[in-house]
Amino acid sequence: MVCGAENQVVIITLKYKICLYVLMLMFAATVSVYAETVTATDKMGRQISVQAPVKRAVFFQTYELIPALGIWDNVVGIGRFAYQNDLMRAVKPDIERIIPSAGSGTDINIESIMTLKPGLVITWTSKPENVRHMEQKGLTVFTIYPESLQELYDDMLFQGKVFEREKKTRAVIGEMERLFAMVKKRVSGVPDAKRQKVIWIGSRPTSVACAIGVTQDVITMIGGVNPAAVYQQRNVDVSMEQIIAWNPDVIFIWGNAKYTAQEIMNNPQWRFVKAVKDMRVYKAPEWSTWSPRLAPVVLWMAARTYPERFRDVSIEKEADFFYRKVFGIPFSKVKGFAG
Amino acid sequence: MQGRTGVIWIIAAAPFLTAWAALFIGAYALSPFAVLRALVDGLPLFGVAADTPEQAIVFDIRLPRILLAGLVGIALSVSGVTFQGIFRNPLVDPYILGISAGAALGCALSVGFLPHLPVQVMAFVFGVLAVFLAYSMAKTEGEVSRLPLILSGVIMSAFFMAMVSIVKFLVEPMKLQNIVFWLMGSFSLADWKLVSVAAGTMVVGLTPIVLMRWRLNVMSMGEDEARALGINVKRDRLIFIAAATLIVSVAVSVSGIIGWVGLMVPHLLRMLVGPDHRRLLPLSMAGGAAFMIAADTIARNLTNYDIPVGIITAITGAPFFVYLMKKGGKESWGK
Numbered sequence: 010m011v012c013g014a015e016n017q018v019v020i021i022t023l024k025y026k027i028c029l030y031v032l033m034l035m036f037a038a039t040v041s042v043y044a045e046t047v048t049a050t051d052k053m054g055r056q057i058s059v060q061a062p063v064k065r066a067v068f069f070q071t072y073e074l075i076p077a078l079g080i081w082d083n084v085v086g087i088g089r090f091a092y093q094n095d096l097m098r099a100v101k102p103d104i105e106r107i108i109p110s111a112g113s114g115t116d117i118n119i120e121s122i123m124t125l126k127p128g129l130v131i132t133w134t135s136k137p138e139n140v141r142h143m144e145q146k147g148l149t150v151f152t153i154y155p156e157s158l159q160e161l162y163d164d165m166l167f168q169g170k171v172f173e174r175e176k177k178t179r180a181v182i183g184e185m186e187r188l189f190a191m192v193k194k195r196v197s198g199v200p201d202a203k204r205q206k207v208i209w210i211g212s213r214p215t216s217v218a219c220a221i222g223v224t225q226d227v228i229t230m231i232g233g234v235n236p237a238a239v240y241q242q243r244n245v246d247v248s249m250e251q252i253i254a255w256n257p258d259v260i261f262i263w264g265n266a267k268y269t270a271q272e273i274m275n276n277p278q279w280r281f282v283k284a285v286k287d288m289r290v291y292k293a294p295e296w297s298t299w300s301p302r303l304a305p306v307v308l309w310m311a312a313r314t315y316p317e318r319f320r321d322v323s324i325e326k327e328a329d330f331f332y333r334k335v336f337g338i339p340f341s342k343v344k345g346f347a348g
Numbered sequence: 349m350q351g352r353t354g355v356i357w358i359i360a361a362a363p364f365l366t367a368w369a370a371l372f373i374g375a376y377a378l379s380p381f382a383v384l385r386a387l388v389d390g391l392p393l394f395g396v397a398a399d400t401p402e403q404a405i406v407f408d409i410r411l412p413r414i415l416l417a418g419l420v421g422i423a424l425s426v427s428g429v430t431f432q433g434i435f436r437n438p439l440v441d442p443y444i445l446g447i448s449a450g451a452a453l454g455c456a457l458s459v460g461f462l463p464h465l466p467v468q469v470m471a472f473v474f475g476v477l478a479v480f481l482a483y484s485m486a487k488t489e490g491e492v493s494r495l496p497l498i499l500s501g502v503i504m505s506a507f508f509m510a511m512v513s514i515v516k517f518l519v520e521p522m523k524l525q526n527i528v529f530w531l532m533g534s535f536s537l538a539d540w541k542l543v544s545v546a547a548g549t550m551v552v553g554l555t556p557i558v559l560m561r562w563r564l565n566v567m568s569m570g571e572d573e574a575r576a577l578g579i580n581v582k583r584d585r586l587i588f589i590a591a592a593t594l595i596v597s598v599a600v601s602v603s604g605i606i607g608w609v610g611l612m613v614p615h616l617l618r619m620l621v622g623p624d625h626r627r628l629l630p631l632s633m634a635g636g637a638a639f640m641i642a643a644d645t646i647a648r649n650l651t652n653y654d655i656p657v658g659i660i661t662a663i664t665g666a667p668f669f670v671y672l673m674k675k676g677g678k679e680s681w682g683k
Contacts, residue, residue, distance in 0.1 A: 090520045090521075093520065113521070114521065115521055116517065135521065211525070212525045212526045212528075212529040213529055213534075213536060213537065214537070215536045215537070215654060216529070240652070240653075245652075245653045246534075246536060246653055246654040246655075246656070247375065247652065247653060247654055248374065248375045248409075248536065248648045248654045249409045249536065250374045250375040250376035250405055250409055250410075251375040251376070251652070251654075253376055253401060253404070253405060253409070254375060254376045254377070265520075265522050265523050265525075265526070266526070267458075267459055267463065267467065267526050276539065277404075277408055277539070277540075278404065278408045278409055278539050280404065281401040281404050
């Protein structure tokens with residue numbers, strides 16, 4: 010009897026324990042389910058849910074976040090242009106051997122992608138049919154096309170979440186914000202009347218960046234005024250006369266353009282543009298603006314626009330600090346500021 | 349005949365009238381008076397050219413742009429007339445022998461891999477190369493007949509365009525924009541340097557065509573007839589092709605690829621003044637220049653943007669071509 014009673018107690022305790030375990034398990038499961046599903050709306054307006062952490066990702070865009078977030082082990086495929094990227098080469102000189110490519114955002118090799126068995130593909134919106142094709146094959150695709158600084162941050166934060174590197178992402182954004190704060194603080198005192206007219210020119214000297222895009226946010230941030238912002242577009246071609254009519258104080262040239270600042274300054278047609286008269290035409294580095302690397306570019310642009318306010322700042326030193334902090338490499342290892 | 353003389357005078361005056369009107373229109377708000385003043389001040393005779401923004405707008409931006417448009421219009425329509433004449437085919441345009449595809453490849457290579465070589469030079473070299481290859485390919489037993497020549501032109505175009513696609517594939521999407529933009533013909537970069545390069549080479553190319561234009565009449569009757577009349581068909585055709593290739597390549601290299609002008613203007617003029625090349629060719633020069641200046645003035649003033657002029661010419665050209673086909677292109681071709 011005594012024995013039986015003891016048994017009874019043991020059994021009850023056991024039952025209780027099992028119940029407890031089951032409950033705990035269930036609770037743990039629910040918690041982990043909530044913790045692991047990351048949902049966000051992508052640039053094509055779709056709700057995308059991903060189980061975090063993604064262990065096998067393919068990056069066609071924003072691959073510069075891989076070194077920034079330290080997620081090399083979570084990446085199984087990369088856009089083929091990453092192999093030519095100065096930053097990617099600097100952090101992983103043998104990148105071709107480490108990570109295979111499966112095409113690019115504009116040309117995908119669906120079979121190669123399928124062999125990689127990715128949990129998530131990050132690409133841009135330039136070819137929606139590619140995105141649909143990948144989805145029909147059962148892949149999860151997240152599309153981006155940041156058209157403002159906030160959208161860039163949102164895309165970065167999403168990736169931080171799906172790779173469970175939220176803290177690191179916030180730290181990277183913090184580093185960017187640190188440079189931005191420095192810029193904003195220094196240009197905040199510029200009176201409205203003295204704000205410099207800044208234009209950003211692209212593939213042709215007469216293609217200007219307009220109201221939509223990261224560039225517009227940057228020009229505003231550095232205390233400039235973009236006369237081309239009257240157009241609600243990304244870029245438009247205007248006539249040379251229009252540029253003379255705007256008469257910008259400073260001109261920045263897109264890093265990938267096929268002409269130099271010198272060519273613009275030597276062209277007699279531009280001689281009445283204030284920026285040319287004052288020799289203030291600068292070519293930006295070829296860096297992507299969809300990357301944390303945007304921050305040093307902003308500092309550089311601000312320092313070129315208001316040199317008197319940045320006299321005590323060494324842009325190279327700041328960039329070096331930023332690169333070491335965010336990417337873990339010295340600034341000297343990537344293509345520097347040209348102009 | 350009376351009416352026709354009037355038409356001829358109107359066509360001959362058209363480029364000057366359109367150019368004059370175009371000088372007064374632009375994004376930079378200048379009153380007609382300011383334009384006139386800038387013009388008078390800028391004349392070397394008076395020698396008081398004060399360097400003002402108005403002066404720069406009129407003399408360094410509008411004037412070279414109008415002149416370049418005119419020159420390219422001349423080049424495309426004259427070469428259109430020439431090629432249509434020697435191939436005896438009204439559907440031939442100046443790009444038939446692969447110039448545009450060659451130029452596109454030159455541009456793509458320059459943007460993608462050879463950043464130190466200017467796009468214009470590469471476009472010119474590859475445009476000429478494409479025609480040279482097409483011509484050599486068509487040569488069988490020392491003879492170049494017209495059908496194989498058109499065929500090899502089509503083949504060269506296809507081949508060069510495939511090469512362009514390869515380069516486009518290899519080039520980063522961001523850089524790709526440079527190629528795409530260049531391929532859409534435009535005069536937005538016109539300056540005196542381009543005008544002088546274009547004018548210089550065009551004089552070289554146009555001179556033989558203009559002087560020999562009566563031979564186009566004979567050649568468009570057919571090879572046997574031409575030979576019977578004592579024309580060295582082989583040699584003359586080579587001269588025409590070389591001269592036309594030169595002027596089209598220059599046109600393409602200074603302004604990108606602008607379609608339809610070389611096809612449309614000769615047809616229109618043939619309908620207006622008849623198929624006699626002695627008259628048709630000079631009037632095509634006038635008509636081509638006038639049309640191109642007008643199209644470019646529309647391109648830069650229709651909106652606040654600078655629309656690639658190739659879009660304007662195609663929009664006006666395609667429906668026009670349908671109209672021509674419906675309205676008996678046969679008669680207008682003459683023979």
